[in-house]
Amino acid sequence: xxxxxxxxxxxxxxxxxxxxxxxxxxxxxxxxxxxxxxxxxxxxxxxxxxxxxxxxxxxxxxxxxxxxxxxxxxxxxxxxxxxxxxxxxxxxxxxxxxxxxxxxxxxxxxxxxxxxxxxxxxxxxxxxxxxxxxxxxxxxxxxxxxxxxxxxxxxxxxxxxxxxxxxxxxxxxxxxxxxxxxxxxxxxxxxxxxxxxxxxxxxxxxxxxxxxxxxxxxxxxxxxxxxxxxxxxxxxxxxxxxxxxxxxxxxxxxxxxxxxxxxxxxxxxxxxxxxxxxxxxxxxxxxxxxxxxxxxxxxxxxxxxxxxxxxxxxxxxxxxxxxxxxxxxxxxxxxxxxxxxxxxxxxxxxxxxxxxxxxxxxxxxxxxxxxxxxxxxxxxxxxxxxxxxxxxxxxxxxxxxxxxxxxxxxxxxxxxxxxxxxxxxxx
Ligand SMILES: [Zn+2]
Numbered sequence: 001x002x003x004x005x006x007x008x009x010x011x012x013x014x015x016x017x018x019x020x021x022x023x024x025x026x027x028x029x030x031x032x033x034x035x036x037x038x039x040x041x042x043x044x045x046x047x048x049x050x051x052x053x054x055x056x057x058x059x060x061x062x063x064x065x066x067x068x069x070x071x072x073x074x075x076x077x078x079x080x081x082x083x084x085x086x087x088x089x090x091x092x093x094x095x096x097x098x099x100x101x102x103x104x105x106x107x108x109x110x111x112x113x114x115x116x117x118x119x120x121x122x123x124x125x126x127x128x129x130x131x132x133x134x135x136x137x138x139x140x141x142x143x144x145x146x147x148x149x150x151x152x153x154x155x156x157x158x159x160x161x162x163x164x165x166x167x168x169x170x171x172x173x174x175x176x177x178x179x180x181x182x183x184x185x186x187x188x189x190x191x192x193x194x195x196x197x198x199x200x201x202x203x204x205x206x207x208x209x210x211x212x213x214x215x216x217x218x219x220x221x222x223x224x225x226x227x228x229x230x231x232x233x234x235x236x237x238x239x240x241x242x243x244x245x246x247x248x249x250x251x252x253x254x255x256x257x258x259x260x261x262x263x264x265x266x267x268x269x270x271x272x273x274x275x276x277x278x279x280x281x282x283x284x285x286x287x288x289x290x291x292x293x294x295x296x297x298x299x300x301x302x303x304x305x306x307x308x309x310x311x312x313x314x315x316x317x318x319x320x321x322x323x324x325x326x327x328x329x330x331x332x333x334x335x336x337x338x339x340x341x342x343x344x345x346x347x348x349x350x351x352x353x354x355x356x357x358x359x360x361x362x363x364x365x366x367x368x369x370x371x372x373x374x375x376x377x378x379x380x381x382x383x384x385x386x387x388x389x390x391x392x393x394x395x396x397x398x399x400x401x402x403x404x405x406x407x408x409x410x411x412x413x414x415x416x417x418x419x420x421x422x423x424x425x426x427x
Contacts, residue, residue, distance in 0.1 A: 011416035012050055012087055016041050017094040017408055024093045028076055031063045038080065038091055045402045047152055047418040055085030064088055069096075089417045094408055098415065100137060102129060108407040110134050115376045117351035139365045142372030144414040146187055147210035149375060152413050152420045153399035157211050158182035160222040160334055162342040163231055165192075165200065168353050170366070177349070177370065178203040178234075181342040184393035189349065189374040191366040197233035208238050222335045226250045227325055246325025248278050249338035258314050262307045270303060281330055282337060292330055296323060348377060375414065380406050 016038055018024040027034040039061065042049060049061075064081035068074055075096060080089045097104055106127050113123040114134065124131040151157070158180075166177040173193065178200050180188035190203035211218045220239040225231045227246040235244055255274055259267050277299060281292045296319050304312025329335045352373050379401065381392045388396050392406060401409045412418065 010050070010087075013090045013092055013098055013415045014038075014042070014049065014417035015092045015094060015098075015408070015411040015415045017403065017412075021093070021095055024095070028078070034078065035061060035063055035080070042418075045412070045418070046154075046400065046421050047402065047412075048421045049082070049089060050087070050417050050419045051082055052085040052087050055082060055087065060084055061089070092411075092415065094411065097137070097411070098140065100133075100140065102133060102137060104407060104411065107137055111137070111376060111407070111410075112380065114138065114352060114373075115380050135369065138372035138376075139368040140372070141375050141410060141414045142365075142368035142370065144371075144375075144416065145210045146189070146371060146374055146378070147207065147214055149413045150185060150187065150378065150394065150399065151214050152418060153394045153401055154420060155185065155394060155397060155399040157215055157218050158187060159220060160224075160336055161187065161220060162224050162336055162339045163204065163235055164226050164339060164342050164346075165195070165228070165231060166346045166349065166353075167195075168350075175366075176200070177346075177353075178231075179342060179346065180204070180207055181345050182397070183341055184388075184396045185378050185399075186345055186374040186393075189370045191370055195230055197230040197237070200230050201234035201237050204234055204238055222328070222332055224329065224336045224339055225325075226339060227322060243328045243332055243335060244325060245329035245335050245337075246322055247337075247339040248282075248326060248329060249340060251322065251326065252278070254318075255315075258318050259303070259307055259311050260314075262311065266306060270307065273302070274299065278337075292327065293323075345377065349373060375410060379410050379413070 018027065018037065027037055060083040061080045062083050064079045066076055066078045069077050075093075077093075077096075078091050080091060081087065082089075092098060095104060097107055100107070106129060110123045110127040110129060111134075113126060114120065118126075120131040120134050124134050127134075147157070160182065162181045164179055166179060168175050168177060170193075174195075176192045176195050176199070178188065178190040178192060179186065188204065188207035190206060192199040192203050208218075220242045222243040222245060223235045223239060224245045224247055225235065227250065232244060235242065252271060252275055255271050256267050259270060277295050281295060300312055300316045300319065303315045329337050349370075378393045381390050381395075382388050384390065392401065394401055402412045403409055
């Protein structure tokens with residue numbers, strides 16, 4: 001498995017947009033102009049170069065060395081070195097993908113088709129590449145963590161999150177994708193073979209570690225789940241101080257299953273009443289929690305009167321078990337109330353998992369592949385007629401992307417040599 005070996009030397013590749021190939025080849029012959037062009041590009045990005053920890057940065061770079069990439073038809077690639085900390089940056093021009101022979105224009109179309117839900121095989125056919133090459137391309141982008149890329153876009157680490165697992169299949173085995181979403185952005189998309197609290201904790205811990213790496217004081221204030229036991233347990237283990245809420249919409253979907261042997265119109269009417277109850281409870285701000293307890297009791301009385309004592313008792317037991325999670329949602333106005341954005345992310349990823357089938361094997365790079373897909377989810381703009389048309393998830397959530405070209409953004413943000421610039425001072 002390729003993901004288990006730890007990199008000893010930090011990867012400091014930077015992708016630089018030279019506008020066109022001719023400019024790049026011209027600049028190769030003029031060291032000073034080359035350096036100025038790279039520095040101007042980096043300056044315009046609002047990203048910083050990843051110097052060694054001891055280095056205060058500064059703009060001092062010298063052209064360090066260069067080597068010839070034989071695999072890419074002999075394109076010369078330069079390395080630049082910081083004169084202070086001696087960190088070496090490999091400068092990749094925008095028309096070359098790291099470690100790949102595939103031109104970015106071919107990759108762009110294939111990735112867009114993959115993101116749109118076309119199978120790897122069909123994407124490969126329309127772009128004249130092998131399905132394995134496309135799979136490896138997605139995996140290559142997935143080597144950079146979601147947290148690293150999203151913070152490079154200036155997004156703050158999420159304080160309130162949605163967490164849930166997508167159930168899927170690897171060949172004939174059941175597998176699970178532990179997921180963390182905030183608004184339109186995927187912060188974690190993991191992979192486990194078990195649905196145990198231990199397995200989920202291990203996966204979500206990957207997110208937690210990456211987040212604490214970025215910001216040692218990182219704390220989660222609130223988590224919304226669908227109430228699945230393993231999810232709740234793993235969240236309680238990892239984020240002990242966080243408020244744990246249960247999705248209100250999920251409760252509406254569950255209610256009909258708690259009502260046995262009653263006519264369908266009555267079941268529908270009761271569901272509508274619970275919907276109204278949630279709506280009113282959320283309107284009542286300060287009084288919300290008090291009001292909810294009372295309203296839930298009234299609702300149980302109503303179920304007992306209209307659907308019989310057996311149904312009434314079942315709904316009462318269910319409310320008892322779940323109400324703490326609902327209170328948690330209503331107690332804090334900043335808590336998300338429904339997990340709808342997470343369901344949407346799962347639906348989008350679902351189509352691509354189907355694409356993964358041919359490449360599923362226990363020793364595969366599932367984690368990297370899924371992370372690569374998640375980068376596409378976060379960075380590819382919504383189509384013209386959609387809500388938020390032309391913006392990508394990162395922008396909808398208030399982040400900024402380096403350029404107006406999503407493919408170039410993907411290349412820049414997943415190259416290891418950039419880091420986010422320090423946030424401007426508050427107030
Ligand atoms: Zn330095």
